[in-house]
Amino acid sequence: MLGEFEFIDWIRRQVKCSIPVGIGDDCAVLPDGTLLTIDAIVEGVHFARGTGWYDVGWKACACNLSDIAAMGGRACYVVAVTALRADMTGEEAQEIVRGILAAAGMFGCELVGGDVVASEVVTVTIAAIGKLDSRPILRSGATDGDAILVTGALGGSLLGKHLRFVPRLAEARWLKDRGVHAMVDVSDGLLSDLGHILRESQLGGATLFEDRIPISPDAERMAGSDGRSPLEHALNDGEDFELLFTTAKEAAGEIVKENPFETPITIIGEVGGRGLRLRRSDGRLEHLDAHGYDHFRKS
């Protein structure tokens, strides 16, 4: 079987795209500035059997809104397909919808359609429409010498954050007004998503600063039980749904200083050089391999 990213690359090569941004960013950008994205979450892959149904609905909706955030857009409408097992109760199905509505409602976004189908595996697929007030922030906008920044703290999302995160829509729009160069949401993992930015921007490398990576308490907790370090979790775990972005160095300092949100914003590295490198606290440079979370290989 092909890997997730190889397959998406193959699809991209099949498609002649007439629109401003097609396959390969967090959303498609249509000629009138409409953003369009779609994402599915599958029982046993993106959530464990036994997860609360409200959380399943929330996650399915919020990960689409996170894609709209990553472009710097406003979320407007969602449509949803819920694929339900025959042994589920009506109340369970309703809980999924309540979760979807809560996540959408938090951002003034409306559920405007969809379908309900039967399946042996619960799957919630949502497509979202957003709007841009000005140009989108693309993965391809990074420049050599840019600072690399991230919102929030990373790693260990499996302990709960991957289900009940708040998409960074407000933060993203503020960052767009500050002219940030490139942005992505951290869904595959920090190194993997940074790799997306570098590749789309046709840049050869970046250096991350070990002592600046914001490590979440959940990464520490997971490290305590699985023998991997908290840093490894922060670098590689997926589904934090934070914003990873680059901008000019001078602008980066101001963004951190003027950040009006509760969500921290941290400078974690810089674009440049060849390959992904980690600058250790003692100044040594180490080569890093991106081995983020490939949803496709997981099952």
Add this chain to the structure above:
Amino acid sequence: MLGEFEFIDWIRRQVKCSIPVGIGDDCAVLPDGTLLTIDAIVEGVHFARGTGWYDVGWKACACNLSDIAAMGGRACYVVAVTALRADMTGEEAQEIVRGILAAAGMFGCELVGGDVVASEVVTVTIAAIGKLDSRPILRSGATDGDAILVTGALGGSLLGKHLRFVPRLAEARWLKDRGVHAMVDVSDGLLSDLGHILRESQLGGATLFEDRIPISPDAERMAGSDGRSPLEHALNDGEDFELLFTTAKEAAGEIVKENPFETPITIIGEVGGRGLRLRRSDGRLEHLDAHGYDHFRKS
């Protein structure tokens, strides 16, 4: 468990909708005239295991385009999530995408994004964006006394048509220019979809003419083996993806006469009275029960 339609009704009651057309028609209609719809097809429910993968991709895309047709719109963009089993080959996955691209390409519609996920059950979910040149044709536009018409022939789609149908986009736009009142695509079955039109139009009933229902050769073939009549198949089988519509009686005759398409268009009944009735060839009126295909109850 709730039935498909009860569940959708419940969802509809949870949602305060600000847009021209929300849940309950073939597509949502956004304030700028954009049409938005989403549909999933699931292995073992909407296609049998062993179905050609190209056909799976075609169907997943075409059933969304059919929803856009039912509103009288042009299909513009699709995004797709393919949920693939781990035992599938890359070539099989690519065949699904080729089917999607072929169906979209036939109507000048572009694949602009999506995702690939792992699942134990192959599921292809597509969201489509369309545009309206003028007002949409809604399910709710039927009037007492309207003629009821249908494109093509009905019944027995399980023998193959449900996979490789051609969405009636061109026919629908021509019909829109003729001012038809209400339209839906026949996905749940003729009686069931006629029920949707009557309910949304707040009308009490309709009469279908036995000797006018266009019965497909596949309905005859299925009848030969399962003991149900060809007419029963034509009335109740789902997934013909033909257009079912109503219009003023005078206009109906002209539509049939001036139909420029290879696809036949037939007057099959009239709106009025209480309940769904069938006028037999000998003039007798019989009461009909809608027991169309409820995808949700099937598994």
